[in-house]
Amino acid sequence: MKKIAFASLLTLGLFALPAFGLEGKVSGQEIPALQYALDTVWVIFAAVLVFFMQAGFAMVESGFTRAKNASNIMMKNMMDFVIGSLSFYVIGFAVMFGNGTPFIGLEGFLPTAAQADSYSSLAWTSVPVLTAYFFQVVFAATAVTILSGAAAERIKFSTYLIISVLVTTVIYPVSGHWAWGGGWLSGLGFVDFAGSSVVHSVGGWASLAVVLVLGARLGKFNAAGKAMAIPGHNIPMATLGVFILWFGWYGFNPGSTMAATVNIGDIAVTTTLAGAAAALSAFIFTFMLYKRADVGMTLNGALAGLVGITAGCANVSPLGAIVIGLIVGILVVVSVLFFDKVKIDDPVGAISVHGVCGSTGTLLVGLFDTQKGLLYGGGIDMLITQAIGVFSIALWAFGSSIVLFKILDMVMGLRVTEEEEHVGLDYSEHGAAAYPDFNISSVSARN
Amino acid sequence: MKKIAFASLLTLGLFALPAFGLEGKVSGQEIPALQYALDTVWVIFAAVLVFFMQAGFAMVESGFTRAKNASNIMMKNMMDFVIGSLSFYVIGFAVMFGNGTPFIGLEGFLPTAAQADSYSSLAWTSVPVLTAYFFQVVFAATAVTILSGAAAERIKFSTYLIISVLVTTVIYPVSGHWAWGGGWLSGLGFVDFAGSSVVHSVGGWASLAVVLVLGARLGKFNAAGKAMAIPGHNIPMATLGVFILWFGWYGFNPGSTMAATVNIGDIAVTTTLAGAAAALSAFIFTFMLYKRADVGMTLNGALAGLVGITAGCANVSPLGAIVIGLIVGILVVVSVLFFDKVKIDDPVGAISVHGVCGSTGTLLVGLFDTQKGLLYGGGIDMLITQAIGVFSIALWAFGSSIVLFKILDMVMGLRVTEEEEHVGLDYSEHGAAAYPDFNISSVSARN
Amino acid sequence: MKKIAFASLLTLGLFALPAFGLEGKVSGQEIPALQYALDTVWVIFAAVLVFFMQAGFAMVESGFTRAKNASNIMMKNMMDFVIGSLSFYVIGFAVMFGNGTPFIGLEGFLPTAAQADSYSSLAWTSVPVLTAYFFQVVFAATAVTILSGAAAERIKFSTYLIISVLVTTVIYPVSGHWAWGGGWLSGLGFVDFAGSSVVHSVGGWASLAVVLVLGARLGKFNAAGKAMAIPGHNIPMATLGVFILWFGWYGFNPGSTMAATVNIGDIAVTTTLAGAAAALSAFIFTFMLYKRADVGMTLNGALAGLVGITAGCANVSPLGAIVIGLIVGILVVVSVLFFDKVKIDDPVGAISVHGVCGSTGTLLVGLFDTQKGLLYGGGIDMLITQAIGVFSIALWAFGSSIVLFKILDMVMGLRVTEEEEHVGLDYSEHGAAAYPDFNISSVSARN
Amino acid sequence: MKKIEAIIKPYKLEAVKDALEKLDILGMTVTEVKGFGRQKGHSELYRGAEYKIDFVPKIKIEIALVDEDLDAAVEAIIAAAKTDKVGDGKIFVYSLEECVKIRTGERGAAAL
Amino acid sequence: MKKIEAIIKPYKLEAVKDALEKLDILGMTVTEVKGFGRQKGHSELYRGAEYKIDFVPKIKIEIALVDEDLDAAVEAIIAAAKTDKVGDGKIFVYSLEECVKIRTGERGAAAL
Amino acid sequence: MKKIEAIIKPYKLEAVKDALEKLDILGMTVTEVKGFGRQKGHSELYRGAEYKIDFVPKIKIEIALVDEDLDAAVEAIIAAAKTDKVGDGKIFVYSLEECVKIRTGERGAAAL
C-alpha cells in the first residue's frame, strides 16, 4: 500500500510552497489534476458496477431456464468475461477505439499508458488509457453475454467460447468503432450515449443470428407448431438478477460521461424512470391480456426500459424517459409473443429486450432529444440520422454474426446432441449437477 | 458518450488561460465546482448502494417465507420500487421537500433542474435537484418495501400496489416533511440523521397497521393460540439479503451527508460497529434462551443494529454505537417474541426491526449524542425532543396507515382467499411456481 | 441530514471572499482539503466493495458444500465479520498499525480520530483514522472468513467464533504489522501491495492448520484412502459468489492505494487480466486432464488469479499480470489435486487458492515488478526479499494457528460429533434446515 | 397382515396421522406423489405462453397392520381425510405376506 | 382388482398417460424414483475427483384397475414406453384386495 | 414372484445395494420417503418459535425377485441395514403376480 498520487503529489508541492513565502499561490496544475483524479474515481466506480452486470445476466439467464442447465449458464457468463476481457485487451479495444479508417480501428493493440496517442477517439475523456479500457471492456462483455441467454440450453460450450472471442474482437468493436471510435457514424451526429444500439442491439441482433443457426430447444414447439412454455427453474434468482442489472445500469448510463460531470444525477434519474415506466407498462399490458401478474414479462419490461433509455439517457427529460419507458415496456411483450409465434426460440427474451428495444430506444432519441428531437421542434434530421445508425449497426451485427456462426456450425458444430440436451448441459458439458442435493423433478404439479 | 462537464468546462477555461499570460490564476469558481462534482459523485454512489437494498429486502423477505410465495415477494419488491419511483417523482418528493406549510410540502411536483427554488429545505446540499431526488427516492422505496415483508404470504398483489402509491405519496413524505423537509420537527432540533424514524419506523409502524388489518397467516397460531413456526424456505438467500442490506447501509448512513464531508468514514464505522454489536447481542441472548445459535434472530439482530444506529450514526462515538447496538440487538429478540405472544403475525420481524428498533434508536440519540446527549452532560432537552419526534412520527405512520388500509380493505380487499393462500401466491397471483424444477415438500423430516 | 463538510466549509469561506474584494484568491488550503475528501470517498467506496466480499465468500463456501450445512456456513461468514469487526476495533487495529516494536503494535487500541499519532505507519495516507480502520477491518474479515470454507461441514460453531477472535486480534495483525504496520518486513522493501500474503496467505495457511487439527470430513476418503467427491449443493450460488468476490476485488486492489491516485485504473486492469488469465488456464488445464469443463476448478482458477495478482497489482504490467494469472491458474489445480492426494480435506480449496497462490503471487512480484523484478533486469535482490516475506508470514500464520487451534481443540473441542456431522450442522448447531420446503436428496441419480 | 395405501391431500396428513395414532397405529411411511384423477390440474402462464399442469400434489401413506386393525384404520383415514371435494383420494388395501423388523429380526405381527 | 406398477423413463410419462387416457383409465399416481438396473449410472467429475452415480431417475406409475382392463393397460404402457434401449423399465402387477374412494366411501370397482 | 419393500436409513443404501449385488440381484427401485415410527422426530427452533418435526427421512427399496431368492435377500438386507438402533426400519414382502420387461415384452422371472 504505497501511494502514487497524481493530485496529491502536486498538493504536496503546494504544501511546500509556504516555506518559500508563496502561500496561497496555486500553480494552475492542481485543479486539473484533481479533476482527472475525480473523473478516474467516477469512471472506475461506474465500470465496477457494469462489471457486476455479468452476475446479473448470469442470474437472469440461469433463473429463466431449467435446473439441468443452471451451472452451464453461470459458467458461460463467467467464461465470456474471462475470454472477452483478454481478447478485448489484445485486439478488440484497438479495433474499436484505435486510430484507423472510418470503418475499423487499426492501432493500439495491447494498450498501455504509453499508447495514449493511438486512441484519438478517446481524447475527450481525461481518464488514463487503461482506465478507459477498463470501462470499455465491461461494455464489450455485456454485448457478448447477451448471446448466452438466447443460446441457452442447447449451445455447445466450446463453440460458445469461440463466439465470445468473435464478438469481442470483431462483431462488437467494428460497429462500435463506427459510432464511438471516430468512425463514420460519429461524424453524422448519431447519438447513442451509453449504447442502446452500440452495445445492447449488437448483442440482441447477434442473438437472433445464433438462435436462427441453432434452432429451437427440443420441446419448445409442439407438433402443431404451438409455443410451449418451458418455465424457468428459479424465478427469485432471475429477479435478483434483474435487481443486479438495474444496479449495474447506474454505472452503465451515468458512467458513460466518462467524467464527473454535472449531469450524472440527471442520467441516473432518466434511467430510473424509464426502467420503472417500462416495468409498469409491461406489467399492465400482460395483466390486461392474461389477468395474471406475469413475473417474467414484468422483469423483461424493466430490462427493456433500461435498454431503451440507454441511448438517450443524457439527452431526454425525465418525462421523455417515462414515455420511452412506457413504449418499450409494451413493445417488449409484443416482441416476445411475436418471436414465439414465428417459432424463434429465445429462452430469456434477449432478442426482444436488447435487439428490438435497444434499436427502438435509439430511434426514439430522434423524437425525444430535448435539443434536436422531432417532438421538441428539432425537425426530422436527427430522426433520420438515428435511423441510419440503428439500421447500419443492426445490419452489421446480424449479418456478420450469421455468417460467422454458420461457419462455426459447419466447422465445429454449434449445438449439442439431442441426448446431451435431454440430459442437460450441466452433466453433459461439465460432468456435475448444479443442485446435487435436491430432487429435481420432471413432473410439474400444482394444487 | 459526450461529456458535459461542469468542473471540467471550467478547467478547460483554466487551461486556456496561460495563453493569455494568466498562468496560475484561479478564477475562484473551480474549487466550488469541483466540490460540487465530488459531492454529486458521492451522493450517487450512496444512492446506488441504497437502491441495491431493494434486492436485499427482497431476499430477506423471500428467504424467510415459504417457497410457494417466493416469486410473489420478489415481485412485490420489484413493483414497489417501480411504482414508488414514479409516484415519488410525480408527487412524493414535492410533498416531502417542497416549500409549503410546517406539515406538508406544496410545490415542486415533477421535479426538474429548473425548480431548485421550490425545495428550500434542500438548500444546504450542493447537489443538483435531480440528484437529490435520486438519493431520496431510494429512501422512499425502502420505507414502502418494509411493508412487503410484514404483509407476506397473504396480501393481495393488486392492493399492495395501491399501498405502494399511498406510502410514497402520503404516508412517508408527510412525516418526512416534518423532519427533513423544513417542517415543524426540524425546527425543534430533532435529530434523525439518516432516518431511523423518518424511514425505518415509518415502514415499521405502517407494517403494524397492515398486519392488524390483514390478520395472521393460516396456521400461524394453533387452536390453543400458540405461535407455530413457519420456517423460511431459503435461509442462505435470507442471509445474502442481510449482507446486501448491510452493504447498502454504507450508502444509507454515510451518504446522508449528501456531501463528501470529513465524517463519512466515521459514519461508516458507527454503522459497522452497531450492526455487529446488535448481531452479537441478539445471538448471545437467543443462545442463552434456547441453547441454539438461531440464524433468523441473529440476522434480525444485525438489521436491528443497522436500523438503530441510523438516526445517530453521525452524532455518536464508536463506543456509543456499540452500546446502542447491544441494546437494540436484545430488544429486537424480545420484540419478536412479544408480537408472537400477542398474536400479531409478522413473518420477517419487520415491525420489531424497523418500528421498535427504529424508534428506539432515534430516542437513544438523546442519550448518546456526543454534544447534547444526556450521558454526555447535555441534559434532558434533547431526549425530550427526540421523544416528541419519535412519537409524532410513529403516530402519524401508524394512524394514517390504519385508516387508509382499512378503507382499502373495504373497497378492494386486502387479503387473498383461503384457497389462494393455501395454494400459494406464486400460483394464485402470478400463475407460475418459483421453483418448478424442484420438488417442493409439504412434509418436514429430519434425521 | 446535516452537512459537516470539510472541503465545503472552506469553499463557503471562499464564496464569502468576493465581498471583501478578494475574488480569485485561494487560501492554499482548499485543494488539499478537496484531495482529502476525494481520497476518503475513494477509500470508502473501496472498503464497501471489500465488505461485500463477505457475501461472496459465504456464497462460494456454502455453494461448494452440502445443503445440510448451508445455513451454518452463511452464519459463520456473518458472525466472523460481526466478531471480527468488534475485536479488530478493540485490539487488532492497534496490534497491526499502532506504534510499537518491529514485531507488534502496542498503542492505539479502540481507535478514535484523536489518536492519529498512534499510527505512524499510516501517516502516508491522508484519510482520517476511522476511515483507515474501516478500510482495514474488511481486510481482516477477509483473512478470517477464508478459514470458514476450509473448516466447513465439521467445525463446532462456538469454537469457530473463538477462532474469529484469535485471527483478528493476533494471527492476522501480527504479521500484518511486520509488512504494513511499520514492522521489520516493511523495512526490507518487501512488496505486498494489497495483501496476497498479508491477507490471503495468512488466511490460507491458518486454514491448513485448522484442517490438520480437524481432520477430514466423514466419507471424504474411502477405505482405500482415495479422495471421494462430495459435490457442492448449489453451483450457481458458488458462481454468484465468485462474481461478488471479483466485484469486491476492485475495492481490494485499487483501493489499497488508500488515495485517489493516478494508477487506480491500471490496478483494476492488472486485476482483471490476472483473474481472467488464471480462470482460463485452470479451465484449459482441467479440460486437458479430464475432457470436461470443470466448473469448480475454473472458479477456483479465477480466485487464484485474483489472489495471485493482489501483491503485485500496482507493480506489474498488464502482460505481467496475464503471465502471473496463467501460472497460478495451473498451480491451483495441481494444488487442489495434491491436497486431495495427501488426504488433507479442504472442501472449497481455500488452502490452494489463498495459501499456495497467495504466497506464489507475492514471490512472483520479484520476477515481474517492472522496476526491480528479475525479468526486468532488477536482479535477484527483490526476489530474495519477497521470499523472506512470504516464508516468514506463512510460518507465522501456520505456526501460531496450529498452536492456538490445538489448544482450543483440547480446551473446548474443534469438531462436532459424528452424529452431528451426519445430521448436518444446520440442524445440530442452529436447529433449523436451510431449505425446509425442498426435498433434500440422499441419492444422486443421473440420466 | 395387510398394507393400506392411502392417497390423500397433503394438508390432511397431520389429521390422518393423529387419527391413526389414536388407534395406536404408530408406524407409517409417507411419500410425496403426484396424482392424476378427476381433480384436474391447471392451465398456467409463463412469459405469455400457456402450459398445462396435469398433476396434483398428493401424499401417499403406507401402513402395515394386522388384519383386525384394518377396518378401523380405513374408517379413521376416511373420517380424517374427507373434505367432500373432488380429489380427496383413494385407499387401497393389499395383502402383506411377511414383515420383518430389521433391528430385531422379529417377523410377522411382532415386527409391526 | 389389480394394481399395476410401471417403472418408466421420465420423458415417457406424457405418452403413457395419454395412452391410458385413451383406454378410459383416468386415475393414476406418479412417484419420482431412482432406478438401479442394467442401465448403469455414470462416473462424473467434481473438482478433479471422480464419483460414481449408480442411479438413474425413473418414474413410477401406479394404477388401480379392474381385472378386465389389466391386459389392455399393460399393452398400452409397453407400446408407449418402449424405446428398445436398456432402461425402458418394468411393469409389475399385484392383486388389489380393496379400494375405497375417500370422498364417497364407495368401495371396490366403483371406487376406482 | 415376490416383491420386497425395505424401509432403511438413508446412509445404509450403499451397503444394502452392495449386499444385494453380491447375491446377483441387479435390479431395484429406490424412493425417498419419510417415516413415522418408534424413532421420533425432533422439536426444533425457528426465530424463537418451537416446531415439531414428526418425520424421519428414510429410503424405500423395492426389489422384485423370484421366490427362491427371497430369504437370502431378506437376510442380506437385514445384515447390511442393521445398526441395532431404533429406526433401522422394516422389510415387507408381497406376492407379485406378474412382471413384464418393457423393452422386450418378456414376462415372469425372465423379465426381472
Ligand SMILES: Nc1ncnc2c1ncn2[C@@H]1O[C@H](COP(=O)(O)OP(=O)(O)O)[C@@H](O)[C@H]1O
Ligand atoms: N385408479 C387409480 N389408480 C391409482 N391412483 C388413483 C386412481 N384413481 C385415483 N388415484 C389417485 O387418487 C387421487 C384422487 O383421485 P381423484 O380422481 O382426483 O379424486 P377422487 O378421489 O375424489 O375421485 C388422484 O390424484 C390419484 O393420485
Ligand SMILES: Nc1ncnc2c1ncn2[C@@H]1O[C@H](COP(=O)(O)OP(=O)(O)O)[C@@H](O)[C@H]1O
Ligand atoms: N428386480 C427389480 N425390482 C425392482 N425394480 C427393478 C428391478 N429390475 C429393474 N427395476 C427397475 O426398472 C428400471 C429399468 O431396469 P433396467 O435393468 O435398467 O432396464 P431394462 O428394464 O431395460 O432391463 C430400473 O432402473 C429399476 O428402477
Ligand SMILES: Nc1ncnc2c1ncn2[C@@H]1O[C@H](COP(=O)(O)OP(=O)(O)O)[C@@H](O)[C@H]1O
Ligand atoms: N406399520 C408400519 N407401516 C409402514 N411403515 C412402517 C410401519 N412401522 C414402521 N414403518 C417404517 O419403518 C421406519 C422405522 O420404524 P421405527 O418404528 O422408527 O423403528 P424400528 O424399525 O427400529 O422399530 C419408520 O420410519 C417407517 O417408515
